[in-house]
Amino acid sequence: MYIDFEDISEHGDAIDVCIIGAGAAGIAMAVTLAERGHRVLLCEGGDADYSERSQDSYRGETVCDAYIPLYGARLRYLGGSTNHWGGVCRPLDRYDFTAKSASSETAWPIARDAISPYYSTAASILDLAPLPADQPIAGSGFKRIYFSLGNPTRLKEKYAATLSESAT
Numbered sequence: 001m002y003i004d005f006e007d008i009s010e011h012g013d014a015i016d017v018c019i020i021g022a023g024a025a026g027i028a029m030a031v032t033l034a035e036r037g038h039r040v041l042l043c044e045g046g047d048a049d050y051s052e053r054s055q056d057s058y059r060g061e062t063v064c065d066a067y068i069p070l071y072g073a074r075l076r077y078l079g080g081s082t083n084h085w086g087g088v089c090r091p092l093d094r095y096d097f098t099a100k101s102a103s104s105e106t107a108w109p110i111a112r113d114a115i116s117p118y119y120s121t122a123a124s125i126l127d128l129a130p131l132p133a134d135q136p137i138a139g140s141g142f143k144r145i146y147f148s149l150g151n152p153t154r155l156k157e158k159y160a161a162t163l164s165e166s167a168t
């Protein structure tokens with residue numbers, strides 16, 4: 001169910017997990033934990049739909065590498081940036097987790113194997129079909145890799161009924 005925090009006047013029931021932010025990560029975690037029987041409170045700072053009042057919180061300065069201005073790069077309402085993401089997906093490579101020449105601090109604190117068990121759940125949430133395996137290109141040292149380029153799943157729309165009709 002949806003509860004507007006501005007309408008809350010007394011404490012509710014106990015919950016098992018509180019998640020802050022109902023974007024890609026928050027909604028994915030909330031629905032997965034709820035499916036496993038946990039009582040989840042998912043707190044979204046923005047409104048149910050886009051509003052200038054909420055989006056104004058994302059005004060800020062981007063430093064270092066050039067990127068989309070902060071105000072437009074993230075969306076601050078239910079569904080978060082999945083409301084405008086492109087849907088391009090591919091599992092991370094082992095290389096992605098290793099330190100790059102710029103700094104040893106670029107290494108991830110976990111290895112790829114730590115997240116591998118969760119890819120199938122993520123693929124289901126994002127409606128991704130299985131990708132072909134990478135194919136080495138003979139004699140080149142390169143490999144052909146594949147990306148999902150389907151319709152970008154809008155988590156707000158996909159899980160609207162799940163979120164609003166949940167008992168807790």
Ligand SMILES: Cc1cc2nc3c(=O)[nH]c(=O)nc-3n(C[C@H](O)[C@H](O)[C@H](O)COP(=O)(O)OP(=O)(O)OC[C@H]3O[C@@H](n4cnc5c(N)ncnc54)[C@H](O)[C@@H]3O)c2cc1C
Nearest residue numbers: 021022023024025045046073076077080081085086087088
């Ligand atoms: C134009 C664009 C295209 C993209 N295309 C791709 C793509 O093709 N493939 C890809 O993999 N990624 C893509 N991305 C990146 C992808 O959208 C993000 O990596 C992803 O949405 C991040 O998920 P998140 O849950 O961390 O954050 P978000 O999805 O941004 O969710 C954060 C949530 O937290 C809420 N929130 C913020 N502050 C608070 C607060 N104080 N209290 C409570 N709630 C709060 C926000 O309102 C929002 O709902 C794209 C991004 C952009 C901008």
